[in-house]
Amino acid sequence: METHKLEDVIAAAPFFRGLDPAFCATIAGCGKHVRFEKGQTVYRQGDPADTFYVVQHGHVALELPGAGRPLVHQTLHDNDILNAAWVVPPYRCHSNARAVDTTVAIAFDAACLRGKCDADHDLGYELMKRFVPIVVERLNRARLQALDVYGPGSAG
Amino acid sequence: MSIAPSRSDPMVPRRFRIVEKIHETADTYTFTLVPVDGETACRFAPGQFNMLYLFGYGEVPISISGDPAAPERLVHTVRAMGSVTHAFATLEAGDMVGVRGPFGSAWPLAAAEGGDVLIVAGGLGLAPLRSAIYRLLAERDRYRRIAILHGARSPETILFAEELRQWRRNLDIACEVTVDYAGTDWHGRVGVITQLVALAGFDPQRVTTFVCGPEIMMRFSVEALKKQGVADERIHVSMERSMKCALGHCGHCQFGPAFLCKDGPVLSYDRIRNLVGIAEL
Structure with missing residues (x-):
């Protein structure tokens, strides 16, 4: 029953828009609803990237721990994807992720999903078509951040 | 739309006295000025700029960041980043500056009436847009x-x-x-401004967008707007180069066929889309 509900939730999520209902059912078998309380750590840098999340509602900060205070380099909000590292070897988390506010999400077992993608390349291709644009977009955003356009010497 | 300088000789600065200085950020200050001659300070259209003259240091083009409905005083926000603006940062209430202007083109607020308006402001780019925001809020029912x-x-x-x-x-x-x-003590959004464009919820066929900030930020913002289906002629940017005379005579701010001090600084993107990628300009 819960799996059926999850299928509907997945089908309605913008990230999965247009995905074949049969694929939604397959994916739902690897997913579950999760909730993080304000301040709760979702994962830490270096952890196995064994889960990725579709944020349904909430606010998650991605932090880079360093010698000084950690820096937040990105926040994620409703309908955002959390932890794209699940799809890239060696499957390790690149940042700390912390719930800034109470956050509800769909959590997907990455090993389960990778196995299903290996077994059905059509499913794998459909998922990669959705993940690659996100990775490219985040790369572009990181490039703009790295340019430090509002920094010293900038007219802005 | 353009409003001509109020004095007969646009090269002659009027003397203004600083009546208020607000410390906005570590290197940015907002000055409120009133004219020494007791006349109206400056009637301007949002988006226009003045040449501010700090005696003994030089002159810099600075956008007007105040309320166009309050012409009795002039408000400018200055970031200390060059020799003149660093000297400006040391000024206090009671000090005197020279002002020429207003100059240049304005945000097309009248043309935007009846449609959506999207403001995209990066860093100090919010200063020239604040005047437009004041006008939009004062005339809210027109949009x-x-x-x-x-x-x-x-x-x-x-x-x-x-x-x-x-x-x-x-x-x-x-x-x-x-x-x-x-x-980690910040509870707001972190990420580049372009990612907000898709969330702004406007009608791309009916929106007029005003974009101001560092040139790279504006280029990325324009790309984000175009990705949402906004046509070039609905995108307006404020271009700033080394304006000197502010009258289109000296040529310092030439940008292709335009002089940004006279034809700009606000330009629709369809006029400049073929120029922004040319490094020599």
Whole structure:
């Protein structure tokens, strides 16, 4: 029953828009609803990237721990994807992720999903078509951040 | 739309006295000026700029950041980044400056009436847009959806933070702020301003967009707007180069066929789309 509900939730999520209902059912078998309380750590840098999340509602900060205070380099909000590292070897988390506010999400077992993608390349291709644009977009955003356009010497 | 300088000789500065100085961020100050001659300070259209003359140092073009409905005083926001603006930062209430202007083109607020308005302001780019926001809020019923997007380097560098809080509390407009990076004590958004564009909820066929900030930020913002289906002629940017005379005579601010001090600084993107990628300009 819960799996059926999850299928509907997945089908309605913008990230999965247009995905074949049969694929939604397959994916739902690897997913579950999760909730993080304000301040709760979702994962830490270096952890196995064994889960990725579709944020349904909430606010998650991605932090880079360093010698000084950690820096937040990105926040994620409703309908955002959390932890794209699940799809890239060696499957390790690149940042700390912390719930800034109470956050509800769909959590997907990455090993389960990778196995299903290996077994059905059509499913794998459909998922990669959705993940690659996100990775490219985040790369572009990181490039703009790295340019430090509002920094010293900038007219802005 | 353009409003001519109020004096007969546009090269002669009027003397203004500083009556208020607000410390906005570590390197940015807002000055309120009143004319020594006791006349109206400056009637201007949002988006226009003045040449501010600090005696003994030189002259710099600075956008007007005040309310166009309050012409009895002039408001400018200055970031200390060059020799003249660093000297400006040391001025206090009671000090005197010279002012020429207003000069240049304005945000096309009248043309935007009846449609959505999207403001995309990066860093100090919020200053020349604040005048437009004041006008939009004063004439709220003339527009459909109004959205203000502001991007800053970090929470400490957010310009006009208290006014942004007020605009965020205004249920009749949308206002989102993001910073490029933050400490863990920041509870707002972190990420580049371009990612807010898709969330702003405007009608691309009926929106007029005003974009101001560092040139790279404006180029990325224009790309984000075009991705949402906004036509070039609906995108207006404020281009700033080394304006000197502000009259289109000296040629310092030539940008292809345009002089930015006279034809700009506000230009529709369809006029300049073929020029922005040319490094030599």
